[in-house]
Amino acid sequence: IDDASGNLTFALREGWYGDLLVRVDAVDDGGTDNGGIDSFSSPSFWIRVSFANVAPSIRLSTANVEAEQNSGFGEIPGFVVVDSLGGPNEPNQTVEFDVAFVGGDNDLFAAGPLNQPLVDAAGALSFGLADNRFGTANFTVTARDSLGTDNGGVDTSEALLFSITIVFANQPPQFQLPSLVATVAEGSSAIITGFATNIQSGPTGARAEELSQDVSFFVELNPGIAYPHHSEGEWPVGFDALPAVSADGTLTVALSPSADFFGFFPLRVWAQDSGGGANDASDKVNFTLDVTPVNDPPTFAIAGP
Structure with missing residues (x-):
């Protein structure tokens, strides 16, 4: 209290609040001789310091999260760490975390609120990935107390900024065979358009980076079949060239005109894209090459005298 003005001043201790009962005593320098009175005490009064919430303080275990494309549901325990709930003497409280999208690729996550990036009460980050999506999305996270x-x-x-990057993972190419039997006449050649259809370098709905890859086809013998007139590591006798499928799905077969053979030849075909990695090849699809017989003219010889 200022002696001259009577003004009351005080400084509050950080983080503290409550009620304080005080009294003011005044003493002059005139003494108490001859029954004098040199002091006076005021009635007691309260100083009330009202509670004011202090925001929680948080940090991130990492600001850059990575997951592989098509890896499903992701979870990172301890992603958000609460360093302080606020002031040192705050009442019991609960904390919730709010995540907000602020930029980047907004199609990386599957539909539904539980698939969007969330932080639970324990600070764990979770998200569910959409199929065939990759890229980077940026978010902020805040902590809000009760x-x-x-x-x-x-x-x-x-608000703390973090990013989720979904790393591209090549997906296998796709195709269909409208017919599992390709027919060619004995000793002839054939070009069969539309042998393979619906050719894609990745799954339907994938991004342009996936679907713009080149696709190549490969035809091979079925290792579980014993072929006639066939030596290990070679194609059966009667083929002038390997059966081949072009990028547009056309099958080309060249048989030797001089070879006298026909029948069913089980083969298999598969596709490979230019995206690389361990997932760049389709499943192998079995089909049958049906070499149909062509009647040969009779032969004879005239016996000598």
Whole structure:
């Protein structure tokens, strides 16, 4: 208290609040001789310091999260760490985390609120990936406590920025065979258009980076079949060239005109894209090459005298 003005001043201790009962005593320098009175005490009064919430303080275990394309559901325990719930003497409170998208690729996550990036009460980050998507999405996360904003309090932490990057993983090419039997006449050649159809370098709905890859086809003998007139490591006798499928799905077969053979030849075909990696090849599809017989003219010889 200022002696001259009577003004009361005080400094508050950070983080503390409550009620304090005080009294003011005044003493002059005139003494108490001859029954004098040199002091006076005021009635007691209260100083009330109202509670004002202090925002929680948080940090991230990492600001850059990575997951592989088509890896499904991702979870990172301890992603958000709460360093402080606020002031040192705050009442019991709960904390929730709010995640907000702020930029980048907004199609990386599957439909539904539980698949969007979330942080649970324990600070674990979770998300569910959409199929065949890759790229980077940027988010902010804030912590919000349950003590409100009365008396100028603050219940929400500073927003922290983080990113989720879904790393491209090549997907196998796709195709269909409208017929599992290709027919060619004995000793002839054939070009069969539309042998393979619906050719894609990745799954339907994938991004342009996936679907713009080149696709090549390969035809091979079925290792579980014993072929006639066939030596290990070679094609059966009667083929002038390997059966081949072009990028547009056309099958080309060249048989030797001089070879006298026909029948069913089980083969298999598969596709490979130019995206590389361990997942660049389709499943192998079995089909049958049906070499149909062509009647040969009779032969004879005239016996000598």
